[in-house]
Amino acid sequence: MPSRIAEIRLVSSHREVYEPCDDSFALVDALLTDRTNLIEHNPKICMEIGCGSGYVITSLILLLKNEVPGVHYLATDTNPIAARVTNETLEAHGVEADVICTDIASCLENRLAGSVDVMVVNPPYVPTPEYEVGMEGIASAWAGGENGRTVIDKILPVVDHLLSEKGWFYLVTLTSNLPAEICLMMRKKGYAFRIVVQRSTDEENLLILKFWRDKDEESLDKEVFMSQFSRSFSSFMENQRR
Amino acid sequence: MRLIVHNMMSCNIKGVVNNFPLRIEAEKVIEKEVDFNPDFLRHMFAKIEWKALVDGARSLGYTELPDHAPDTAALESDESFLRQFHHALLELHLEEGSLVCPETGRKFSVNKGIPNMLLHEDEV
Numbered sequence A: 001m002p003s004r005i006a007e008i009r010l011v012s013s014h015r016e017v018y019e020p021c022d023d024s025f026a027l028v029d030a031l032l033t034d035r036t037n038l039i040e041h042n043p044k045i046c047m048e049i050g051c052g053s054g055y056v057i058t059s060l061i062l063l064l065k066n067e068v069p070g071v072h073y074l075a076t077d078t079n080p081i082a083a084r085v086t087n088e089t090l091e092a093h094g095v096e097a098d099v100i101c102t103d104i105a106s107c108l109e110n111r112l113a114g115s116v117d118v119m120v121v122n123p124p125y126v127p128t129p130e131y132e133v134g135m136e137g138i139a140s141a142w143a144g145g146e147n148g149r150t151v152i153d154k155i156l157p158v159v160d161h162l163l164s165e166k167g168w169f170y171l172v173t174l175t176s177n178l179p180a181e182i183c184l185m186m187r188k189k190g191y192a193f194r195i196v197v198q199r200s201t202d203e204e205n206l207l208i209l210k211f212w213r214d215k216d217e218e219s220l221d222k223e224v225f226m227s228q229f230s231r232s233f234s235s236f237m238e239n240q241r242r
Numbered sequence B: 001m002r003l004i005v006h007n008m009m010s011c012n013i014k015g016v017v018n019n020f021p022l023r024i025e026a027e028k029v030i031e032k033e034v035d036f037n038p039d040f041l042r043h044m045f046a047k048i049e050w051k052a053l054v055d056g057a058r059s060l061g062y063t064e065l066p067d068h069a070p071d072t073a074a075l076e077s078d079e080s081f082l083r084q085f086h087h088a089l090l091e092l093h094l095e096e097g098s099l100v101c102p103e104t105g106r107k108f109s110v111n112k113g114i115p116n117m118l119l120h121e122d123e124v
């Protein structure tokens, strides 16, 4: 039986809310690829930051629904219309998550620290002038400032703070976001990484990264780490071709 | 907004110390049934601030929860307690109303069940 994910025809929309796009599909593909692991992971609290239309969080819920009962799902977005649209999408699929309108996870940081077992984020990652970041309306769905990193770099420490000991973190990035640098930043916080999905479209080269805590203190040296990253990238690409 | 989330939220205005729990002003409350899952409830129990849950439930009109958190033995054996906990935590929804910061009195609105916790520029 194929796993269920959100159905596009049931995904609610609004002109001010980001529609599911190649990046959203790649992220859901990554979750599908990792589904067996996710089931075994047996998460209790899963969360999405920047839920937009709700396509991703709804897919995650459907993916785990019959295998992992009793999971609490949370989703945030700064766009109040996106929060509403996400609720509509969830309802159309008959599933439940708690949606909150907040900046990243600001109002949850005190009480939810160390509790999230699975975090998924498709951030605004497009390189843009800095002033476009966080503007009202649809631009804030993609505008990522210099190297597309302004919002990502704010999200990383929050995710580190919220993840449980066994927590996993799936992140959408572009090659122009300098993903190797993101992985090094996470390495310094004690995380290992893996590339789960790679996708090239006409406009962008997408990577879905997965992070988890790893005690191994090796490879904090930047040079060594960067060459490790390129090696894991090449071997990932090699495997894809096979 | 369900009480499970209310229990995890605090007022994020810069400099506020007494930021939890947010006081609930309810205008419209609805109930939706959720599958009963004792394992999940036991897992969550450890994370829940009991008094905030009791007060939250009262402001939504549900008064069955005991004032003091029962000991963990009750979690294993007392199904009627688990049912009450389940109902308060997961089945009550604040559809319309406000959340009020205990220190500053700042109100955050809840519309269509979604709390709007965005801050004004001078609050960050």
Ligand SMILES: C[S@@+](CC[C@H](N)C(=O)[O-])C[C@H]1O[C@@H](n2cnc3c(N)ncnc32)[C@H](O)[C@@H]1O
Pocket: A018, A019, A020, A021, A023, A024, A027, A049, A050, A051, A052, A053, A054, A055, A056, A076, A077, A078, A079, A082, A102, A103, A104, A105, A122, A123, A124, A125, A134, A140, A141, A142, A151
């Ligand atoms: C690229 S869209 C992804 C939407 C959806 N998750 C998907 O994959 O289709 C990024 C989303 O993040 C939201 N967002 C932007 N900045 C945010 C912030 N600081 N905190 C929370 N959400 C934010 C945007 O409103 C937008 O809905």
